[in-house]
Amino acid sequence: MNPEQPPQGPESPDEADARGRPVGRRVLLGTLGLGALGVVTAPTLQRGLESFLAGASEKDPTGLTGLLPNGGGFRYYSVTSSVPRRNAGTYRLTVDGLVDRPTTYTLARLRAMPQTRVVRDVQCVTGWRVPDTPFEGVRLSRLLDAAGVRPGAGAVRFTCFDGAYSESLTLDQARRADVLVALRMRDEDITHAHGGPARLYVAPMYFYKSAKWLSGITVTGDVEPGYWEERGYDIDAWVGRSNGRDDEPTS
Numbered sequence: 001m002n003p004e005q006p007p008q009g010p011e012s013p014d015e016a017d018a019r020g021r022p023v024g025r026r027v028l029l030g031t032l033g034l035g036a037l038g039v040v041t042a043p044t045l046q047r048g049l050e051s052f053l054a055g056a057s058e059k060d061p062t063g064l065t066g067l068l069p070n071g072g073g074f075r076y077y078s079v080t081s082s083v084p085r086r087n088a089g090t091y092r093l094t095v096d097g098l099v100d101r102p103t104t105y106t107l108a109r110l111r112a113m114p115q116t117r118v119v120r121d122v123q124c125v126t127g128w129r130v131p132d133t134p135f136e137g138v139r140l141s142r143l144l145d146a147a148g149v150r151p152g153a154g155a156v157r158f159t160c161f162d163g164a165y166s167e168s169l170t171l172d173q174a175r176r177a178d179v180l181v182a183l184r185m186r187d188e189d190i191t192h193a194h195g196g197p198a199r200l201y202v203a204p205m206y207f208y209k210s211a212k213w214l215s216g217i218t219v220t221g222d223v224e225p226g227y228w229e230e231r232g233y234d235i236d237a238w239v240g241r242s243n244g245r246d247d248e249p250t251s
């Protein structure tokens with residue numbers, strides 16, 4: 001069983017109902033269904049829904065998944081039941097480890113750097129795929145070059161301000177032109193639910209590599225398995241060439 005997926009793995013509210021899920025989840029998915037139809041649009045309502053989702057996850061030990069309002073097919077994932085909010089005033093991204101110049105970035109400073117836009121499909125390892133999704137932000141390679149990676153370094157570890165999630169890439173993977181510290185998604189600032197104000201975006205790999213709520217980039221000697229990788233997912237997560245799946249590559 002894929003640990004990311006709820007026990008019966010519903011892919012839509014209707015399927016969920018047909019399978020006679022417990023009332024709690026039916027209510028949750030029904031509410032999300034309304035949102036997906038565009039009924040929930042105001043930011044304040046969306047915020048309310050997010051906290052409702054956070055509360056619901058506490059009763060669901062499998063973790064929280066569901067369709068987001070106006071989510072365009074994306075599902076909300078978090079391994080924690082709540083995540084603190086960071087904004088332009090409070091957000092910080094630290095680059096440290098085997099580097100000559102450890103650096104802490106504010107959001108303003110990241111926004112002032114050259115921005116790269118990448119448009120690819122998004123593929124989750126549980127099966128869902130969203131076509132042609134624009135992500136925009138600072139190339140990870142640029143941040144690594146600015147910090148000055150030391151000889152002997154071989155990997156990069158990512159940590160998150162949810163306090164739980166982590167990810168990793170080899171240095172070669174991290175230096176790809178389609179790997180970003182993304183500030184925008186679908187041509188809008190990344191929302192809290194999608195991991196804003198900044199998330200990792202690793203275009204050629206399953207979406208679990210794209211760590212939300214990114215707060216730390218640490219250059220290391222060797223790859224350290226990330227959150228899901230300690231729970232069975234492949235560390236080299238190329239779409240279509242890992243995790244026993246044969247999806248069309250995304251990049």
Ligand SMILES: Nc1nc2c(c(=O)[nH]1)N[C@H]1C(S)=C(S)[C@@H](COP(=O)(O)O)O[C@H]1N2
Pocket residue numbers: 004074075076077078079080124125160162165193194195207208209210211212213
């Ligand atoms: N911090 C954090 N990042 C995360 C996750 C998470 O639970 N926590 N889930 C991963 C998985 S499995 C997926 S599919 C995507 C979901 O991103 P979305 O919620 O924006 O659709 O985020 C990835 N990054």
Ligand SMILES: [Mo]
Pocket residue numbers: 004077124125126207208
């Ligand atoms: Mo995922």
